[in-house]
Amino acid sequence: MADGRVPEERKRRRPTKTGLLLSEDVIVDCALRLVGQHGPDALSVRRLGAALGCDPSALYRYFHNTDDLLLAVADRIIGGAMEGFEPDTMDWRAGLREMGMRIHRGYRAHPRVAALAAFRVTRRAHEFRAVDTGIGLLLRAGFAPAEAVRWYSVFVDTVLGHAALDAAYMALPDERRGADDLAWGAVYAELPEGEHPHIAAVRPHLSLMAGSSFEGALDLLIGALSAAAP
Structure with a gap:
């Protein structure tokens, strides 16, 4: 896609091995937490997959790559900042x-x-x-x-x-x-x-x-x- 976003049909919510229902919001939450705790190196599909209890390849159903995910994390910060304004x-x-x-x-x-x-x-x-x-x-x-x-x-x-x-x-x-x-x-x-x-x-x-x-x-x-x- 021209704007880098994953098509909606690839974003179906799926449970991880731990029973967590995987979604774009859940992945962004996890990425925000991991980067805050461990720095930029935490933003990898391997570490995210381990933290979420899913196969790393499952993340590509929601984001094309880690840069795509980083932009979603930044957008989450903007949304939180503007909430109630x-x-x-x-x-x-x-x-x-x-x-x-x-x-x-x-x-x-x-x-x-x-x-x-x-x-x-x-x-x-x-x-x-x-x-x-x-x-x-x-x-x-x-x-x-x-x-x-x-x-x-x-x-x-x-x-x-x-x-x-x-x-x-x-x-x-x-x-x-x-x-x-x-x-x-x-x-x-x-x-x-x-x-x-x-x-x-x-x-x-x-x-x-x-x-x-x-x-x-x-x-x-x-x-x-x-x-x-x-």
């Missing part, structure tokens, strides 16, 4: 901010998947709805169609770019992440003023460099969009 009840700026926070939060909850898939196009139902929602908010702001698409691209790349960056950071071992955070208040704060005068001038505030800058970037972007809106 009602942008029609709020100002377009508030709606866009809420949408960005939801998607970023959804990927942060699954950092190992985010590192693999935040930059992918899932071509699935939840992503379709998310794109439609985001462009709709920008059209409501008064942007012309071409501008709405261009600004939505900037918006979603900002959200997903920060999600991937934060996910990679969160996937670090605790001791490395802690060392990086402490460096701003320790190593940087002790740099000699004669060699690094500007760092020395803001020394009491260097700890602000630790953690995510996503909310600040999102607010700057929405402020710029607000100023540019007709």
Whole structure:
């Protein structure tokens, strides 16, 4: 199929050896759990088959390959992030901010998947709805169609770019992440003023460099969009 999805007639629900009724949702649930526990190497038909108690070849009735499955997992994250979101009840700026926070939060909850898939196009139902929602908010702001698409691209790349960056950071071992955070208040704060005068001038505030800058970037972007809106 042109879009990479498995035909419906190949998705009949079948029980595994353990009695579990196999389906696309069950496989996605298992993949999401395994990648979260063991990292990208867990996304293999062999490990999924073992975890589900089925022959690995049975998974090909639902997904063409592991990349197809990865896109379905990413789409599940988008769907969960957007669940209950009602942008029609709020100002377009508030709606866009809420949408960005939801998607970023959804990927942060699954950092190992985010590192693999935040930059992918899932071509699935939840992503379709998310794109439609985001462009709709920008059209409501008064942007012309071409501008709405261009600004939505900037918006979603900002959200997903920060999600991937934060996910990679969160996937670090605790001791490395802690060392990086402490460096701003320790190593940087002790740099000699004669060699690094500007760092020395803001020394009491260097700890602000630790953690995510996503909310600040999102607010700057929405402020710029607000100023540019007709």
